[in-house]
Amino acid sequence: MQTKKPDRMPDALVRRLPAYYRQLTELEQEGVTEISSFKLAEHMGLTDSQIRHDLNSFGGFGRRGLGYQVATLKKSIGDIMDINREHPMIIIGAGRIGSAVAMYPGFKEAGFNVTALFDVSPELIGTQVGGAPVLDAQQLTEYLAQNDIEIAIIATPATQAQQTLDTVAQAGVRGVWNFVPTTLIAPEGMVVINVHLTDSLMALSFRMHEVDVINQGLSWTE
Amino acid sequence: MQTKKPDRMPDALVRRLPAYYRQLTELEQEGVTEISSFKLAEHMGLTDSQIRHDLNSFGGFGRRGLGYQVATLKKSIGDIMDINREHPMIIIGAGRIGSAVAMYPGFKEAGFNVTALFDVSPELIGTQVGGAPVLDAQQLTEYLAQNDIEIAIIATPATQAQQTLDTVAQAGVRGVWNFVPTTLIAPEGMVVINVHLTDSLMALSFRMHEVDVINQGLSWTE
Numbered sequence: 001m002q003t004k005k006p007d008r009m010p011d012a013l014v015r016r017l018p019a020y021y022r023q024l025t026e027l028e029q030e031g032v033t034e035i036s037s038f039k040l041a042e043h044m045g046l047t048d049s050q051i052r053h054d055l056n057s058f059g060g061f062g063r064r065g066l067g068y069q070v071a072t073l074k075k076s077i078g079d080i081m082d083i084n085r086e087h088p089m090i091i092i093g094a095g096r097i098g099s100a101v102a103m104y105p106g107f108k109e110a111g112f113n114v115t116a117l118f119d120v121s122p123e124l125i126g127t128q129v130g131g132a133p134v135l136d137a138q139q140l141t142e143y144l145a146q147n148d149i150e151i152a153i154i155a156t157p158a159t160q161a162q163q164t165l166d167t168v169a170q171a172g173v174r175g176v177w178n179f180v181p182t183t184l185i186a187p188e189g190m191v192v193i194n195v196h197l198t199d200s201l202m203a204l205s206f207r208m209h210e211v212d213v214i215n216q217g218l219s220w221t222e
Numbered sequence: 223m224q225t226k227k228p229d230r231m232p233d234a235l236v237r238r239l240p241a242y243y244r245q246l247t248e249l250e251q252e253g254v255t256e257i258s259s260f261k262l263a264e265h266m267g268l269t270d271s272q273i274r275h276d277l278n279s280f281g282g283f284g285r286r287g288l289g290y291q292v293a294t295l296k297k298s299i300g301d302i303m304d305i306n307r308e309h310p311m312i313i314i315g316a317g318r319i320g321s322a323v324a325m326y327p328g329f330k331e332a333g334f335n336v337t338a339l340f341d342v343s344p345e346l347i348g349t350q351v352g353g354a355p356v357l358d359a360q361q362l363t364e365y366l367a368q369n370d371i372e373i374a375i376i377a378t379p380a381t382q383a384q385q386t387l388d389t390v391a392q393a394g395v396r397g398v399w400n401f402v403p404t405t406l407i408a409p410e411g412m413v414v415i416n417v418h419l420t421d422s423l424m425a426l427s428f429r430m431h432e433v434d435v436i437n438q439g440l441s442w443t444e
Contacts, residue, residue, distance in 0.1 A: 006436055012234055014428055018421035058442040080442055081424045082431035100322035106403050106420045112427075151426065175430045177423060181328050189437075191429040195422055198328045199240035200415055201399060202303045204373065205334075206236055207413040208397045209304035214228055215411075220280040220302055 013054055017081055019044060020054075024074035036067035086111045088148060089177075092164050093155035094119035094127075094134045097179050101153055102130035112151070116143065144171035151175040158182045165192070235276055239303055241266060242276075246296035258289035308333045310370060311399075314386050315377035316341040316349075316356045319401050323375055324352035334373070338365060366393035373397040380404045387414070 023044055027035060037048040044051070055061050058080050061073055078084040091098045094117040101107075102114050117129055118137045127134050135143060143149075152168040154161050154176055161180040168176065169187050176192045178184055186192045213220060245266055249257060259270040266273070277283050280302050283295055300306040313320045316339040323329075324336050339351055340359045347358045357365060365371075374390040376383050376398055383402040390398065391409050398414045400406055408414045435442060 008432060008436070009428075014425050015421070017428060018418065018424040021424070022421075061443075076443055080431070081428040083424055083427050087427060096318075096322040096325045100318040101419075103318045104419060107423065110420055110423070112420075112423050150430070151423075174433075175426050177426055189433055191426060191433060193422055193426040193429070195419070196240065197323075197326060197417070198332055198334075199237070199244075200417055201329065201332070201334050201373075202240040202243070202305055203236050204397050204399055204413060204415040205305050205309060206231075206239060206303040207415070208372070209302070210230060211396075211411055211413060214230070221283075221298055 009057060013057060016044075016046075016054060017077060021074060021077050021081065021083075024070055024077065027070050028074060033070055034067050035070055040068065083111055086113055087150050088113055088115050089151040089153060090115060090140075090143070090149050091117040091132075091153040091155055092119075092137070092140065092168070093117075093157075093160075093179075094121070094124045094129060095155065098153070098155035099129045101155065101179070102132055114153075115147065115149065118143075140167060141171060144168065144173065149173055151177060153177045153179065154184075155179045231279060235279060238266075238268075238276060239299060243296060243299050243303065243305075246292055246299065249292050250296060255292055256289050257292055262290065305333055308335055309372050310335055310337050311373040311375060312337060312362075312365070312371050313339040313354075313375040313377060314341075314359065314362065314390070315339075315379075315382075316343075316346045316351060317377065320375070320377035321351045323377065323401070324354055336375075337369065337371065340365075362389060363393060366390065366395065371395055373399060375399045375401065376406075377401045 023040065027043075037051045041048040041051050058076075061068060061076055075084065089112055091102055091114055094102075098117055098119070102117055107114070114130060114132045116132050117134045118140050119125060119134055120137045124134045125136050150173065152164070152173045152175070154164050156164050158180050161178065161182050162184055165176055165184050165186060169190050174190055176184070176186065176190065178192055178194045181196065181198065184192055184194075212218060245262065249265075259273045263270040263273050280298075283290060283298055297306065311334055313324055313336055316324075320339055320341075324339055329336070336352060336354045338354050339356045340362050341347060341356055342359045346356045349356050372395065374386070374395045374397070376386050378386050380402050383400065383404050384406055387398055387406050387408060391412050396412055398406070398408065398412065400414055400416045403418065403420065406414055406416075434440060
């Protein structure tokens with residue numbers, strides 16, 4: 001009898017799940033129906049024991065020696081990420097970031113469907129972005145009461161971000177995708193993923209520096 | 223005598239470097255001048271042995287029992303990421319994504335300075351985005367010959383992305399920040415960081431599902 005709650009999955013594993021899904025989608029498009037963990041590992045730059053270990057975290061899907069059915073494994077990983085259904089989302093803040101997200105290719109195909117944007121600017125309210133209407137931010141609470149929205153994308157000015165999170169949390173939104181470079185406090189049970197674009201640029205800068213350190217035999221700190 | 227080239231640093235470590243930098247910047251702003259690895263670990267949700275291990279990868283900065291000087295450590299991590307100087311960048315593709323990136327707050331302060339955008343659209347050429355001019359994509363090679371650009375941000379249609387990478391690589395650009403959801407092939411020595419925004423949404427969806435699995439004692443695969 002198991003009474004202990006399972007732990008959260010490690011970030012590194014969660015980061016690999018979309019990569020598996022992408023790889024399996026590509027294989028499916030190429031007409032590949034079965035693949036060994038060894039071949040899949042080769043495609044993904046991982047070891048086959050890493051892949052078996054990752055999949056075993058969720059119960060395992062392998063048939064030792066037989067490899068994986070591409071379509072079945074893709075479906076299972078989609079179920080694990082819970083992306084085999086629609087996720088209605090709203091965007092709060094219809095400025096450059098908010099509207100870029102609304103227009104971003106690939107979200108809708110993955111079932112992430114923006115139903116509305118919200119803004120305070122009279123010039124934006126009433127327009128359409130990426131097929132979704134921009135509504136008055138004052139209607140936010142009412143809209144959330146009438147529509148079953150799972151995910152709120154926060155793209156407001158930094159000063160409004162926490163208050164926006166509090167509003168959507170109170171209305172029952174369970175997930176926040178935060179584009180504002182500020183730390184937000186969320187209630188228990190709500191999930192917040194912060195998109196730190198500057199971190200990604202810093203990683204790029206680091207990797208460029210690393211090429212020089214390795215190739216020229218430099219020291220990291222001078 | 224060491225002849226073996228050092229390995230690339232692990233992705234997980236590289237991902238923590240900007241988080242250290244952000245935390246140290248916040249501490250500095252709060253007037254904290256010294257911090258123990260234990261306290262720093264607490265702030266960051268890591269263990270102190272993890273932090274010492276991370277920093278030792280670059281030669282180590284600790285004075286056992288004395289903790290870290292906030293300003294000195296911040297400077298060192300900035301040097302390691304090579305962000306204590308300007309990085310001139312260009313953006314290829316001045317559509318929603320490209321212009322959102324050009325306007326994104328925080329890049330310029332971190333020294334990532336967009337000097338120009340490039341596009342093929344006559345309506346965009348000649349305009350300004352985030353203080354930088356939108357130039358004709360036909361001028362790209364000429365511009366790169368005349369300006370010392372380190373990083374190219376690719377925000378073109380998917381069909382143009384590889385060709386754009388080839389062009390900037392040939393002109394000596396060493397880093398690519400790719401917003402196009404397609405796999406690009408880069409020459410040796412060039413660094414490419416792909417921004418997979420859909421992956422981040424999938425991670426959000428996974429974490430929301432995980433809350434249910436843990437709290438309701440569900441199984442991952444049905």
